[in-house]
Amino acid sequence: MAASRRLHKDNPPYDKGAFRIEIIFPAEYPFKPPKITFKTKIYHPNIDEKGQVCLPVISAENWKPATKTDQVIQSLIALVNDPQPEHPLRADLAEEYSKDRKKFFKNAEEFTKKHGEKRPVD
Numbered sequence: 001m002a003a004s005r006r007l008h009k010d011n012p013p014y015d016k017g018a019f020r021i022e023i024i025f026p027a028e029y030p031f032k033p034p035k036i037t038f039k040t041k042i043y044h045p046n047i048d049e050k051g052q053v054c055l056p057v058i059s060a061e062n063w064k065p066a067t068k069t070d071q072v073i074q075s076l077i078a079l080v081n082d083p084q085p086e087h088p089l090r091a092d093l094a095e096e097y098s099k100d101r102k103k104f105f106k107n108a109e110e111f112t113k114k115h116g117e118k119r120p121v122d
Contacts, residue, residue, distance in 0.1 A: 001025040013108035014042070014080060017116015021076070023069070033063040036076060043111035045083045045094035054089045055079055 001024070020039040026032045036058065038051035046054045056062050057075040088094035097104040 001029075011081065013105040014112050014116070016109055016119075017112040018119045019080075020117060023072075030065040030067070033058040033060065033067075034069070034072060036072070040117050041111070041115040042080075043093065043108040044080065045085050045088040045090050045097050046079055048089040052089065053079070054084075054087050056087075 018040070019042055022037045022039055024035045024037070026034070036053045036055060038047050038053065041049075041051075053076065055072075055075055057067060057072055083094070083097055085094035085098045093104070096107070
């Protein structure tokens with residue numbers, strides 16, 4: 001089973017666009033974790049160019065069948081809001097985030113304006 005959802009953050013640097021994610025639930029769910037992929041490009045050290053996410057709560061070694069989908073989404077939002085440069089999928093962005101946060105935020109905001117989806121109107 002697959003689900004699609006759109007994330008739109010209210011805080012910089014990702015507040016200039018929205019991001020479509022796909023959540024795939026394997027046949028063995030809840031005994032195996034879902035897989036999350038960003039379908040919209042994002043400038044983030046824990047999300048690679050293919051949209052793969054480094055999210056500990058859904059890693060095979062950390063997954064617990066009692067984990068709710070809401071918890072997974074909340075963990076994803078927390079990761080987007082607070083990148084973890086010590087566990088990068090994109091070392092260059094992790095280094096930029098760690099060494100020059102202002103530059104990272106500027107680049108992420110520009111990237112979001114260029115590649116992000118249009119935000120829904122409230």
